[in-house]
Amino acid sequence: MFNNHSPDSSPSLGFLQKNNSLEERSRIVSSIKERATKDLLSCDNTGGDARFKRIETDFSNLYARGRSFCLPKMEKSPPCSSCWRWWKSSPATSRRLLTNPPRASVWSCPTSPKQVGFTYEIAPVFVLMEQLTLKKMREIVGWPNGEGDGIFSPGGAISNMYSVMIARYKYFPEIKTKGMAAAPRLVLFTSELSHYSIKKASAALGFGTDNLILLNTDERGRVIPADLESKVTEAKQKGYVPVYVNATAGTTVFGAFDPINDIADICEKYNMWLHVDAAWGGGLLMSSKHRHKMSGIHRANSVTWNPHKMMGVPLQCSAILVRERGLLQGCNSMCAGYLFQPDKHYDVTYDTGDKAIQCGRHVDIFKFWLMWKAKGTVGFEQQIDKCLDLSAYLYSKIKNREGFQMVFNGEPQHTNVCFWYLPLSLRHLPDGEEKRERLHKVAPKIKAMMMESGTTMVGYQPQGDQVNFFRMVISNPAATRSDIDFLVEEIERLGQDL
Amino acid sequence: MFNNHSPDSSPSLGFLQKNNSLEERSRIVSSIKERATKDLLSCDNTGGDARFKRIETDFSNLYARGRSFCLPKMEKSPPCSSCWRWWKSSPATSRRLLTNPPRASVWSCPTSPKQVGFTYEIAPVFVLMEQLTLKKMREIVGWPNGEGDGIFSPGGAISNMYSVMIARYKYFPEIKTKGMAAAPRLVLFTSELSHYSIKKASAALGFGTDNLILLNTDERGRVIPADLESKVTEAKQKGYVPVYVNATAGTTVFGAFDPINDIADICEKYNMWLHVDAAWGGGLLMSSKHRHKMSGIHRANSVTWNPHKMMGVPLQCSAILVRERGLLQGCNSMCAGYLFQPDKHYDVTYDTGDKAIQCGRHVDIFKFWLMWKAKGTVGFEQQIDKCLDLSAYLYSKIKNREGFQMVFNGEPQHTNVCFWYLPLSLRHLPDGEEKRERLHKVAPKIKAMMMESGTTMVGYQPQGDQVNFFRMVISNPAATRSDIDFLVEEIERLGQDL
Structure with a gap:
């Protein structure tokens, strides 16, 4: 179920949704349980004092109940982000705790769930929801087994900024410590009709807008691949180093889809990062009728996709998806000791915060997750x-x-x-x-x-x-x-x- | 009421709050009305065809009613961000429209208010709320008349990133177009105990973390000013250019407050930007008992202040405040024609989006505004x-x-x-x-x-x-x-x- 998705075909989702048959459901549940158990086993401390043993978690009750996603019913107050933590105890413990709210959250949060995970323990359910949802999105993009990385960000502009940062880190990781001075003159490419966030990223990240080269478009607003190639070769002749191309899937004004496959060919030929800004067009990946407009998107190195646009999720909900695992972390981690202690009693690879340029993040995944559960992919x-x-x-x-x-x-x-x-x-x-x-x-x-x-x-x-x-x-x-x-x-x- | 706030004194607020006396209220209302009218007059098209005349707006009903902030009652559905737009019509028109919802929002927003202003027309009420609230926050910081600039961002890390961007733009505006290569080697300073977002910003923005110089702290975790000065002179001797100092008001672990006045003296002496990261400590500015811990904060060039921390506003709600007007816009504007048309029928200086590195932004101001109205400054x-x-x-x-x-x-x-x-x-x-x-x-x-x-x-x-x-x-x-x-x-x- 998680393995048979081929690029550019209609998405074959393992998500539980209202449209799943009973048979499908049971298959999905087994698969998820198996996977969750495997994940947990891999980080379980065996032996030793039971009091300090890593907690065994049955994640299956998180998503194994189809549409009846089991929200905790707190007796006195709405659940807070810390309380969600208790979900990772066994179902029996969870139930007990939910009827007898712990004093865990008394210190800081008088309101409803609001923060997601610079560390897993702050909001484990949201961290897991993010991981599963990002994986589904990567499967739909067409990356084998949904492998890769990603994070939810405050919007398409920030997601696009991430893509430029990651591309730079991939080719010139020393810039992280030494700054732009350590690299040759780097140039980026994007459509003259692309979203202005690419330009903002060029300015902010220290490339300079002069080093963002704008590509000509045809009468429909689509990048002309030949123009990209000629500008790449021209830049190389000047001694500049082309590193990044943004292809837009759904331009802001015309709604045009750049020809991704043709652009991908050029990126491969000249060893450039291919980002697809599908902030606006990404939703069409959910449609077997329209996803062909993004043919080739599985060849991208990174993809911006905003469920808060075409999919109707309330703002903000934007994802940056990255094909290669480890780059987000490598690019952004600063290993803050006060957050990311290696001696925690759980698998600290779930502490996702060091992937982000943010620290605490707004919970954007929950509404999206619930909508997906309610509507299903078909919805x-x-x-x-x-x-x-x-x-x-x-x-x-x-x-x-x-x-x-x-x-x-x-x-x-x-x-x-x-x-x-x-x-x-x-x-x-x-x-x-x-x-x-x-x-x-x-x-x-x-x-x-x-x-x-x-x-x-x-x-x-x-x-x-x-x-x-x-x-x-x-x-x-x-x-x-x-x-x-x-x-x-x-x-x-x-x-x-x- | 807006003019008599002296630095470092207990805040004297013009905000309407439950604690205001009747007399104060009427004075505040008059002052706000006067100001709003003046603002409006300055952008009013006089003469010409009445159909195309800029709409005269009575902003007073927005905030002149003390705690009874008048939420629109839609008959069929909750108000959407587009609907808020109608508030800028006259009260009579607003009332008519609210009982007969316009078809304005049918195209894009099935849900509740969610987006604030890359342009004024998308969410005029939120834009105005942001402007007034940021002004109040600047008054509380101690800048004369609350003058300056600012924006709400997705969190303290992004606010701190803004501060570095703006400082760079102030001293080397050409970096925006030419990139970091256009500048000499720039160095930044921050406490060894400051939040890791300063380090993330150094990496992301192309300075490189090696060019962020960490300052020693005393036994309580406060920056030692003499260490700053000696490191600044050392950097200058090497030919580097010190541009930016971050002083932390409330460090993450110890909750320490760096000595802002001493640091400000050094910043003035060496012509460096002083940023105060008061993400965590900023709330104490509201307390006449504790605000002395930030003595000197009015000398900062920029301040990060997260109401979502000490003030209990649900995440996310972070403000970056800037003393000099115009820098945010200069640093980030890209003049996207499809958003910022100069021939709009209202004063386009209300289109705040080009100040941000984001495009559409989550509405973070509304909850904060309502909390302030409900609790009052005293609360x-x-x-x-x-x-x-x-x-x-x-x-x-x-x-x-x-x-x-x-x-x-x-x-x-x-x-x-x-x-x-x-x-x-x-x-x-x-x-x-x-x-x-x-x-x-x-x-x-x-x-x-x-x-x-x-x-x-x-x-x-x-x-x-x-x-x-x-x-x-x-x-x-x-x-x-x-x-x-x-x-x-x-x-x-x-x-x-x-």
Whole structure:
């Protein structure tokens, strides 16, 4: 169940979900139990004083109950992050403790579960949830057996920053101690239409934005691989060292998917790190209908994937996934003695905090875990397909409609539908500067009127030499075709006489 | 009310709180109204088509109602971040819209308020809450009129990272575009006992951990200013450029407060950025009894302060405060056209996102704002004083108690109480390596037994040449003296026969 996932095929998940048959469930439970037991055995202290022996844990009751994820019922107060700790005792002990809350948490946490694991003991359940979920995500990306590493971060920008840090560490680990001065001039590559966080990372991490080379895109907003190769060779001729390429899966404005396989070929040829920023597009990996748009993503060295975007998990919930194990830790560990004592009575490889640039982290995994349990993988797939269907509906509705003009031809790859609306007064103007200037002002005016009248809202922006256009993005599966109809009519109502 | 705050005095707050007298309230409300009106007028488009005129906003109803912060009541669903937008319409419009929810949010957000402002329009209320709260925090730090800048970040480690980035930008702005190669060898200084995030920032940002110079501390864990000065001059003699000093207000293990005034003198003398990491100690600024421990903090160029620590706000809630306005923006802005359109119909200086290294940010301000409204400044002060009283109680209880030994002499500065417990078998051993080795194992054993029996938990760690000792930290004002008594007795019960 954990082993048979082939790249780019529809995900075959071992997760328990409402759609699993009974037979599947029992197989999954056995497999998880076996694995959990193995994990635990590998860190068990045998022999010695029983009082100091590592605690034997039956993790199976954590996830072996399908949808009935067993939340502790505290009698007096909501569970706190420290209390979750007690889950790692045996079920019998847990039950006893849950009805007789320990004084463990009295010192610091008057509120609900809030912190996840710089150390396992602070929030063992959340650490385990993270590990299992990250593994599932890596399986879905297509890495064999879901092997690799990863961490949840406060958002896509930070996840992308991690990817640059890790790539740098992979090629020039001495920078960690000696600084950028220890390396030759390193250059990074990304689409001219990629998210601005790549630029922010270049500035913050000491590369400098001048050393982030922007790649040209085609009419649909996708990186042109030949442009990457020519810029890589040009940089090498200048004596610079190309180390990192970001391919975007779902650009912010056009929703474009860069051709990952072609880019991966070039990365392999020139020994560069391939990161895929699938913050926005990653959700489509859950859809057997749409995941082909990220064909080749299993060749990436790292992937950013934000469940808080297309999958509807409340912000914040972003994952950075890394194919090679150990780099995150190597890159970020500082071995703070006061947190990471090697003489703890459990396997300290569960202390994940030294992988992060943060110390205590907000619990982002719990809501995602619960949503996955509730909806199942199939549920996510349906909701994503629904959003894409709605966008396709909008596209088909306006592509030939009087007064509307698409920014690029063809059905959008993601839910981003980009279009201009031309008021009556502009429709028969000849193309030229005057028309452009007037059209540029239309979207801001209509948006302002929408906000004023409070009926709906849709964003706009210019891009390159294209004047302001609307960008409609749907990530809420509760939207309906009638909402789309309303939007189109509202634009016409407010804008036709401008 | 906003103007009369002098450095290092007890905070004189303009915040509305339950403790304000009626007279004070009316004065504060007028002052806020006046200011809000002024802010608004300065960005109002006068004349022109009324449809495109900037919306006049009466911000006063946002915070002018004391504790009755008026949450919108949506009829069908909880308010979403987009809906909060409607608050900036007039109260009458808001009311109408709230009973007839707009279709604005249908596209993306099926859940509750979750995102704060890379742009104002996404979450205007949260942006304003952030601005006002950051200003209050800067007033409490002691910067004249609360002037300056700041942002909420995902935690103290990221806030500290911001401080290093901003300092670098202040002295070598060209690094943003040209990278670290454009600068001479820069060195940073921090206490050997400071939080490891300073080290992580040095690695991540491209300085290299070798260029972070660690400062010696006294027996209480406070930086020795003379050591800073001698290391600065030594670095300069080698041709390095000292740019940044971190002073810790509340170290992680000892809870020590570095002598800020002495360090500030040296920073001024050598033209270095002074950052105060008050992630842990910042809460004490709310206490007229304890804020003297941070005497001189108003001389800092930047301050990290985590309300999610001592003030009991659920994680995550961390602020980076900057004395000089414009640096955050200058350091991090990338002017992404698709987000920050200059032709928006409101004052785009409210679009705070380009100050951050993140894009969308989790809403951390709301809970903090509500807590402040509910407790008042006096409420925070009481809860902080209570925690410090409890720690003083623990200290006085064990300082002369048989079997207990303090790690350093004198009453702790923060709530960190550091001590060894000596089982009977160790008490009469002569000092020496055998005793050290055996004592080193005591705290881990007792902690393991506590976890096993589920009664309570307290952390331990070694530090420098000091073997494992307990570190008791109290930040929950609901703890009581009897909890402390229990802890001490439990340590004795579990440990005395080891």
